[in-house]
Amino acid sequence: xxxxxxNHHVDDEKLTSRFxxxxxxxxxxxxxxxxxxxxxxVLAKPRRRQFSAPYRLRILEEADxxxxxxxxxxxxxxxxxxxxxxxxxxKARRHGALAGLAPKKRGVKPTRNPLQSKVQAxxxxxxxxxxxxxxxxxxxxxxxxxxxxxxxxxxxxxxS
Numbered sequence: 782x783x784x785x786x787x788n789h790h791v792d793d794e795k796l797t798s799r800f801x802x803x804x805x806x807x808x809x810x811x812x813x814x815x816x817x818x819x820x821x822x823v824l825a826k827p828r829r830r831q832f833s834a835p836y837r838l839r840i841l842e843e844a845d846x847x848x849x850x851x852x853x854x855x856x857x858x859x860x861x862x863x864x865x866x867x868x869x870x871x872k873a874r875r876h877g878a879l880a881g882l883a884p885k886k887r888g889v890k891p892t893r894n895p896l897q898s899k900v901q902a903x904x905x906x907x908x909x910x911x912x913x914x915x916x917x918x919x920x921x922x923x924x925x926x927x928x929x930x931x932x933x934x935x936x937x938x939x940x941s
Contacts, residue, residue, distance in 0.1 A: 837870045 832840075840860060844867055847853045857864060894900075928935050 832866075838874070841867070841870055841874060 840856070840862065843856055844853055847856060853864075853867075856862075857867070925935060
């Protein structure tokens with residue numbers, strides 16, 4: 782029989798000095814501890830459940846067909862759902878059938894700058910004009926070289 786006055790709390794110092802050093806979870810695996818033990822690590826971010834529109838409609842039809850008391854509860858337990866799912870899906874169905882049940886992107890909606898289309902048009906125009914300017918400079922360079930080969934002075938307009 783265990784003495785009830787026994788103190789179940791042991792200082793970390795006593796534990797460390799008694800058994801050497803504290804054991805880490807990865808050391809137990811190296812030592813040959815139970816390899817099939819469940820991984821106690823928690824995922825960094827749990828994955829959010831997503832339900833397709835046909836699945837939601839099927840569940841709503843089943844829920845609408847429930848007539849006896851407790852039948853909806855059994856349906857929810859069987860599918861792993863909450864009653865809030867049903868109420869949200871019914872509300873979405875009233876607002877637009879499949880379109881209302883389609884998954885929506887979460888978070889803040891990006892706002893479109895009203896000047897964005899004008900800025901895009903101006904940037905396109907600038908790029909086009911820079912291309913034309915490059916062509917014009919190339920033509921002027923070629924004309925200058927041809928004039929030099931022919932002995933024409935472009936500054937005075939005289940032949941040399």
